Amino acid sequence: MNKKLLKVNHLSVRFHTPEGVARAVDGVSFEIKPCQTLALVGESGCGKSITSLSIMGLLPVSGRIHAGRILFDGQNLPDSDSEEMRRIRGRDISMIFQEPMTSLNPVLTIGRQVAEPLMIHNNFSKAEAYSKALIWLNRVRIPDAEKRMNDYPHRLSGGMRQRVMIAMAMVCQPRLLIADEPTTALDVTIQAQILSLMVSLKEKLNMSVLLITHDLGVVAQMAEKVVVMYAGQVVEEAGVTDLFERPFHPYTQGLLKSAPRFGTLRSARTGRLSEIPGTVPRLTRIITGCKFAERCPSSFSLCRERPGIFEVREGQYVRCWLGDA
Numbered sequence: 001m002n003k004k005l006l007k008v009n010h011l012s013v014r015f016h017t018p019e020g021v022a023r024a025v026d027g028v029s030f031e032i033k034p035c036q037t038l039a040l041v042g043e044s045g046c047g048k049s050i051t052s053l054s055i056m057g058l059l060p061v062s063g064r065i066h067a068g069r070i071l072f073d074g075q076n077l078p079d080s081d082s083e084e085m086r087r088i089r090g091r092d093i094s095m096i097f098q099e100p101m102t103s104l105n106p107v108l109t110i111g112r113q114v115a116e117p118l119m120i121h122n123n124f125s126k127a128e129a130y131s132k133a134l135i136w137l138n139r140v141r142i143p144d145a146e147k148r149m150n151d152y153p154h155r156l157s158g159g160m161r162q163r164v165m166i167a168m169a170m171v172c173q174p175r176l177l178i179a180d181e182p183t184t185a186l187d188v189t190i191q192a193q194i195l196s197l198m199v200s201l202k203e204k205l206n207m208s209v210l211l212i213t214h215d216l217g218v219v220a221q222m223a224e225k226v227v228v229m230y231a232g233q234v235v236e237e238a239g240v241t242d243l244f245e246r247p248f249h250p251y252t253q254g255l256l257k258s259a260p261r262f263g264t265l266r267s268a269r270t271g272r273l274s275e276i277p278g279t280v281p282r283l284t285r286i287i288t289g290c291k292f293a294e295r296c297p298s299s300f301s302l303c304r305e306r307p308g309i310f311e312v313r314e315g316q317y318v319r320c321w322l323g324d325a
């Protein structure tokens, strides 16, 4: 199957700040096929969440899509009006956030919150929606789900709330799920349970997933394709095995070099992104050459010019002059 479900094409998002224009997303392109899981990785502040909020049509008010297209099933999402975006968000694309309390409504029972999308988007009656909600709360393994239907979110643990949010996100069977750091706020054993739950539901529902994470273990476990971002740009794109076994971009290599030992998919399961000396440049600064050059151990004179994108192996692309062989 070669058709694309989502095609992000030269997306640029800018914020107007007192310090100047911040190029939060600076010409980002990637594609997700039906049923594919793509991981978006990179240090904090590199534009991952802003990319996903652009897709959802939920940018903060000070942010603007400056250029580019976001094609979902051929339709350019930024051209859709707010009514249409609401429909798409409920039915076709849904999102799971890091902190479930920001998306759960504290004054509604969890049963109602899982049932509501079905009443709004699928014309379910109240009774039908509530019985489907119960099925979903069981599916995400909320213990005693029937009783829990009447609870308010504050009565649940963080891990249970995240399960409720997954149920809410999946109940309308979206074609694309965006998960932004879905397990970061949870402790390690709960993280593993939530992840395996997501993997099994993903397979059952045949959805595509855009997974945002800085946890390489999560990437290794879930993703087929990986896009690495740095300072608002994509610097490398590769299949998951190539990325772990033959990372090309010096930034990707730096990320993977974390303790205890990387280089294989298996060892990646336990690790997180390592620290790279130096800091990400301020996004209001205009950099004409490679944005990573000042932190790059391999930089050379050409890096003062903006690097093109080179295919270094089949399906593996880098924004780096070293790829120009």
Ligand SMILES: Nc1ncnc2c1ncn2[C@@H]1O[C@H](COP(=O)(O)OP(=O)(O)O)[C@@H](O)[C@H]1O
Pocket: 015, 017, 022, 024, 042, 043, 044, 045, 046, 047, 048, 049, 050, 051, 060, 062, 283
């Ligand atoms: N509300 C905002 N106002 C101004 N700038 C913002 C805002 N939100 C994000 N940004 C800018 O966008 C950049 C990317 O943010 P984000 O996408 O949240 O990064 P991350 O990769 O950690 O998810 C930030 O470094 C910041 O400069």
Ligand SMILES: [Mg+2]
Pocket: 048, 049, 050, 180
């Ligand atoms: Mg983020």
